[in-house]
Amino acid sequence: MVRRRPSPAVTTMPVVLVVVVFVGVVVGGASASAGPLKAHYYRHVCPAAEAVVRDIVTARVAADPTALPAKLLRLFFHDCFVRVRVRRVGADRHGGRERRGGGGGTRTRGRTGRWGGYDVIETGKGGLEGGCPGVVSWAEIVAFAARNAVSYQVKPSHYSLSSPAPTPASIVDAFSPCVQFGRDLWDVQLGRRDGVVSLASEALANLPAPSDNFTTLESNFAGKGLDVKDLVILSGAHTIGVGHCNLFGARLFNFTGAAAPSADPSLNAAYAAQLRATCGSPSNNATAVPMDPGSPARFDAHYFVNLKLGRGLFASDAALLADRRAAALVHGLTDQDYFLREFKNAVRKMGRVGVLTGDQGEIRKNCRAINGK
Secondary structure: OOOOOOOOOOOOOOOOOEEOOOOOOOOOOOOOOOOOOEOOOOOOOOOOHHHHHHHHHHHHHHHOOOOHHHHHHHHHHHHHHOOOOOOOOOOOOOEOOEOOOOOOOOOOEOOOEOOOOHHHHHHHHHHHHHHOOOOOOHHHHHHHHHHHHHHHHOOOOOOOOOOOOOOHHHHHHHOOOOOOOOOOOOOOOEOOOEOOOOOHHHHHHHOOOOOOOHHHHHHHHHOOOOOHHHHHHHHHHHHOOEEEHHHOHHHOOOOOOOOOOOOOOOOOHHHHHHHHHHHOOOOOOOOEEEOOOOOOOOOOOHHHHHHHOOOOOOHHHHHHHOOHHHHHHHHHOOOHHHHHHHHHHHHHHHOOOOOOOOOOOEOOOEOOEOOOO
């Protein structure tokens, strides 16, 4: 959900995120028609579409339950925030490495490596093309994969504000294999198509940054048709994944400009000291820590519990407590059942932001290039 603002010398290429289309759709000339997303879109043209992607994602998440759900949710968030379903991976998609493995709340990728989880999307597309060539878009597969990965990982549990600070033992327990939730956490409305425009400048301008204050966050979300409630609920995606030290290091070292180490006063003092010892310096981009200490590998309401205790990792997390409306929502979202119910509604709303349907866009054959290129 958030990304680091790179220096002017750094060139970043946005990743492709996906949307669906069915066989026989022809892109119009001067104008294109659109239709609403809907359930059972593939019932007659590719009835096994959801099952194929589900089987692939489930197998991959079972092998990597602590990191992959966050990475796939991250892809979906980024797709929705940057000209949804119009981005593509650069000609060399190995040219950028995850700076964070964080989920829906992930903020950036760096200079080397690849987008985490992208290989799962490629596998899903390959599986579908064998039986339904040219029917399901890359964007749709991203939406499926994010939902399936998070749904696999959800484990019903309850937390309270009296929960103790995380210990090494609790962190080890949190990274133990998760139990499948047993049902989809949200339903994916279908009919997305892939876009035909890719602008790195739009990625930089549209993705929230980990240092954003509440005013900036609210404005960013409002520009996508999302309100304060959506902002707070979707921030709960930070319950899974990790953040690299350079994305929050400014909160730990000389925050007030004093000679001695001084931390952001909105951080829990013990938590800040632990982070400072782990990171060593504010520019450390090699070390990563859980975004939700105590429950980093479970999709649950514990992020909001931590937030109220001053254990929000990023400045943009702490910013949610700076606004009375947002802070009131944070308190209610510490309830697990309420959070899961509200997240379902918010992520579905986000999934409709700027979506391409009908004759808009195309169904790409290659994720990294528009058709015919």
